[in-house]
Amino acid sequence: MESGDSNGAATPSRAVTGWTVGLTCVAIVAAGVIVGGLLHEPQLELTTAPLTPTASVPPEPVEYSYVTAPVTFPARIPGCDVVEPPGKGRSFMSAFSDEFGYDNPSYPWFSGRKAVAMTQALRDALPEDVVVAFASVDQSLLFQPILGNPTESEGFGGWTNAHATLLRGARAGALSVTVRQSTAPIPPCVAGDLDERRHLIDGTIVDTHDTWSETNGVRTLARTASAYLPDGSIAHANADDVAAGGAGHTGAVPLSVDDLVALVTAPGLAVTASVAPGTPNPPESCNAGSESSAAVDQADADRLDAVLARIPLDGLTLDQPLGALRPTDEGGVCQAVRVTTPGRQSRLSIAITTGQVLPSESDTSPDNGAEHATSRRLADGSVVENREWRTTMADPTAQPSSQSTRIVIVTRRSGTRVQLASAADALAEPLSFALLEAIALTPGLEVP
Known part of the structure; x- marks a missing residue:
């Protein structure tokens, strides 16, 4: 299925993707050269027997049955x-x-x-x-x-x-x-x-x-x-x-x-079975970005769901209520929903991961291409990061389209990280930083 929070938005920041770093490993094999000189006459006898070359024998293939x-x-x-x-087995x-x-x-x-x-x-x-x-x-x-x-x-x-x-x-x-x-x-x-x-x-x-x-x-x-x-x-x-x-x-x-x-x-x-009125669309897929995290078990996820379900959302209408976190391939849990309020149509995602390192000053500097980037440290030691991007996506068959994305990331001293992303096309505005921060900073959104 569609994956994560990309949805066409640029994600150039560690705050968004964890800065996936590609490492190119170059193996250098150095050939040793032994130089022998005639220091004295007559030539000394070799005291070490020469090595006998041996042919490498490939390992026996593992038998498959x-x-x-x-x-x-x-x-x-x-x-x-x-x-x-019975017929012969077929493969394709x-x-x-x-x-x-x-x-x-x-x-x-x-x-x-x-x-x-x-x-x-x-x-x-x-x-x-x-x-x-x-x-x-x-x-x-x-x-x-x-x-x-x-x-x-x-x-x-x-x-x-x-x-x-x-x-x-x-x-x-x-x-x-x-x-x-x-x-x-x-x-x-x-x-x-x-x-x-x-x-x-x-x-x-x-x-x-x-x-x-x-x-x-x-x-x-x-x-x-x-x-x-x-x-x-x-x-x-x-x-x-x-x-x-x-x-x-x-x-x-x-x-x-x-x-x-x-x-x-x-x-x-049955393919001809009717669909009941009010049946929702499938839930949005999501991920935790590229940050690795320990798994969050269902008991903790249920507790986090209960916290999310109680958060006031400033009159927003969602296609799915908050409070249905699911595991991700990277670890942690996430949920994505659609905001359907007229004029504020957007995609909202939340990801909660654990074992994250508290950002340092160099980690949070706004040199990642974002049009808006701020970072601040709270009294309890938590770090709040805000990022905003505006991107244009070219489609050969249609007019270019633009999208705005706002990201709020709260990293707690415990290692719990709460990341919210709101993405909207040119006809709507993403959710405000104030609302995204209010959700991310809700007490109880932490994994012990």
């Missing part, structure tokens, strides 16, 4: 009148570019609001004792934009995908759900591809599979369900026992086959 569950054929599969023999490579985001004209049935409605339907269909792990927005079952153009003939592409790590007691694993629209016929029953074909009353057909695979001797358990709906929707769900971030295997898939069937047949997942 991938094993899947054995397939029996002929086979009988419940719900299948005919079972075809594809590349897509996200040119349209949620507004891809190749898929008129899909939109940002449709993605949110599908996400809610998917979450509602999860068992009550299943928890979606605390993760970034795009790792929390939010359906993503459909990339590229229709590729029905190639048999791939055109999917919107939602994924997350699920927790269920001692069980944990990844869930991935994809949905697409298709006019292709329902595929035949193939041995090894499914264990059962269910024919539902409304005409939906669901194929299920409970299987495993081993990579270099490490076994992964997996369960799948694929639903073929009468309206042409195809929904596929895959759950495995891989822990968050690929950190090992838990040995138990958190969802049963019946759980997966309930997910892929959830009414709100």
Whole structure:
């Protein structure tokens, strides 16, 4: 998805990006030269045996193995009148570019609001004792934009995908759900591809599979369900026992086959399902800039959310309320929202990181290209930095557009850093420094 606070704005300051420094490492190999001279006659005998050259032997390549569950054929599969023999595995490579985001004209049935409605339907269909792990927005079952153009003939592409790590007691694993629209016929029953074909009353057909695979001797358990709906929707769900971030295997898939069937047949997942009035657009993605930070756990994030939710916002209208911080890849947590108040339309983001060094005087000098740059130290030792940029973005197909960005960064003595950014185009003003500072300096926005 779109990332961070860039949104077309220039980010030349450490205060904004942490000044990512590229280091070029040059390896210099010095050749040693030994010079021997005849100091005395006759020449002395060598007292050290000459080195015998040895040929370097390349290491043995690591053997790679991938094993899947054995397939029996002929086979009988419940719900299948005919079972075809297993085919050879297929592989393909594809590349897509996200040119349209949620507004891809190749898929008129899909939109940002449709993605949110599908996400809610998917979450509602999860068992009550299943928890979606605390993760970034795009790792929390939010359906993503459909990339590229229709590729029905190639048999791939055109999917919107939602994924997350699920927790269920001692069980944990990844869930991935994809949905697409298709006019292709329902595929035949193939041995090894499914264990059962269910024919539902409304005409939906669901194929299920409970299987495993081993990579270099490490076994992964997996369960799948694929639903073929009468309206042409195809929904596929895959759950495995891989822990968050690929950190090992838990040995138990958190969802049963019946759980997966309930997910892929959830009414709100169908491509023709209506979107309820008032459904919001997807939440904005965000990041913590280039500053590295320790992770902020969900308990601390919940506490910070409660503080943000109570902050008065000077009559501003937001598309999402403040108080929904999510983890970032760099560590810390962040949230981005849209200000929709007429005349003040802008993008507001907040990022909270930990373990940051308190800026020194040289760090905060206004020599970073900003049109406005100030820094001051508060009585409690905190440092407040203000920056402002105005940038012009050229588009070969349209008139150049300008954008203003205001940044406020508060770094506490504890190492907690709160960064707020407000970006607006030429038709509106970013939020004031006074309001951004008021938010950033709110008591309680600190991680112990």
